[in-house]
Amino acid sequence: MWCDELLIHAVFWSLLTVALYALGKFLNARRPSLFTSPLVFTPVLLIAVALIGHVRYAEYIRGTHWLMMLLGPATVAFAIPIYEQRVLIRRHWMLLLIGVVAGSCTAVISSWLLSKLFGLDATLCLSLLPRSMSTPFAMTVSGDIGGVPALTSVFVVITGVLGATIGELLLNCLPFRSALARGALLGMGAHGAGTAKAHQIDSEVGAIAGLVMVLVGLLNVLSAPLLAHVVSSALHSW
Amino acid sequence: MTRYLRTTFWRTLRSSRLFQIALILLFWAAGEGIARTTHLMIPGPVLGLFIVLLLLATRRLNILTVRRGAQWFLAEMLLFFIPAVLAVLDHPELLGMLGLKILAVILFGTITIMVVTGAAIDLCYRWVNRGEKCDVV
Structure with a gap:
């Protein structure tokens, strides 16, 4: 009996999530705006349903965890656009690396300064730090440096939604012409959502964004022990 | 004749999106498996990405065997962010x-x-x- 209830729960929430996502995509294709964007439209309605039904996050995620796990194979899928742009990447790997390092340093410094400016506590600041990375990386780094991975995953999504929109606006008003700078801007600032937006602009920009996203994640996971050390000494002066 | 049928069958299967999605899931599982057994700092999905890149670069894997599947994953990626x-x-x-x-x-x-x-x-x-x-x- 109990097992059946779990199964019904899982099927219900999975179907609802997928259906609302499909509806959001459909509406967004008809009338593109921030509010019909699947990353805003779908979660807002899901949260409304969950609040009405008094459903907690643990109950929801138990049934829909498999959807989140598909971020794994989606990351694997980035191998294809990266491979297709291998000539461009081989020619400019140094520039991309410079962009990734500059962006990552800016991410750490800006998160720290802004958190301080707005009076956020240390745990929140640490959970905010890895938000520009794609989810599997961000959760790893967040745990490593002493943040709350569940909070970080929320911040990652918010960053994606805001970043993909702002990124497009920025690209329209900043004088960056090369696909390298344009792709890196989106991949660095807004991970997967930014990369999806970049693919809409141009496949070359999209491939760069995808590569930068993976590079940022790698660089940060590898430097997480160092980052944790820097963060813990910075916390003394919080 | 049987050989002809076999190659046609293989070609159809290879270009089907469902097969390609399954293949990518397989590479992902391989990456996760390696990450779990070797305790590397690199997440499993990223290892999977490198496996695919390596196979493509050494021409052991034809890009047409994974491209449609990959496009599906990339196109629907926003869905996977929503539960979080x-x-x-x-x-x-x-x-x-x-x-x-x-x-x-x-x-x-x-x-x-x-x-x-x-x-x-x-x-x-x-x-x-x-x-x-x-x-x-």
């Missing part, structure tokens, strides 16, 4: 003033990160190509 957002349910404090502050940090932080990254690459790119008359890669 509901973590907000456990943090009602985020829906008030604190949420606005966090939103401001994310907004200004993201703008700064984007401008710095784009500017760093753009300046280096112009510096590398100084003297040359081409401004589009």
Whole structure:
């Protein structure tokens, strides 16, 4: 009996999530705006349903965890656009690396300064730090440096939604012409959502964004022990 | 005849999206398996990505065998982000003033990160190509 209830729960929430996502995509294709964007439209309605039904996050995620796990194979899928742009990447790997390092340093410094400016506590600041990375990386780094991975995953999504929109606006008003700078801007600032937006602009920009996203994640996971050390000494002066 | 049928069958299967999606899931599982058994710092999905890149680069894997599947995953990726957002349910404090502050940090932080990254690459790119008359890669 109990097992059946779990199964019904899982099927219900999975179907609802997928259906609302499909509806959001459909509406967004008809009338593109921030509010019909699947990353805003779908979660807002899901949260409304969950609040009405008094459903907690643990109950929801138990049934829909498999959807989140598909971020794994989606990351694997980035191998294809990266491979297709291998000539461009081989020619400019140094520039991309410079962009990734500059962006990552800016991410750490800006998160720290802004958190301080707005009076956020240390745990929140640490959970905010890895938000520009794609989810599997961000959760790893967040745990490593002493943040709350569940909070970080929320911040990652918010960053994606805001970043993909702002990124497009920025690209329209900043004088960056090369696909390298344009792709890196989106991949660095807004991970997967930014990369999806970049693919809409141009496949070359999209491939760069995808590569930068993976590079940022790698660089940060590898430097997480160092980052944790820097963060813990910075916390003394919080 | 049987050989002809076999190659046709293989060709149809190979180009079907469902088969390609399954193949990518397999590479992902391989990556996760390696990550779990070797305790590397690198997440399993990224190992999977490198496995696919390696196979493509050494021509052991034809790009047409994975391209349609990969396109599906990339096109529907936003769906996989959605369940994480509901973590907000456990943090009602985020829906008030604190949420606005966090939103401001994310907004200004993201703008700064984007401008710095784009500017760093753009300046280096112009510096590398100084003297040359081409401004589009």
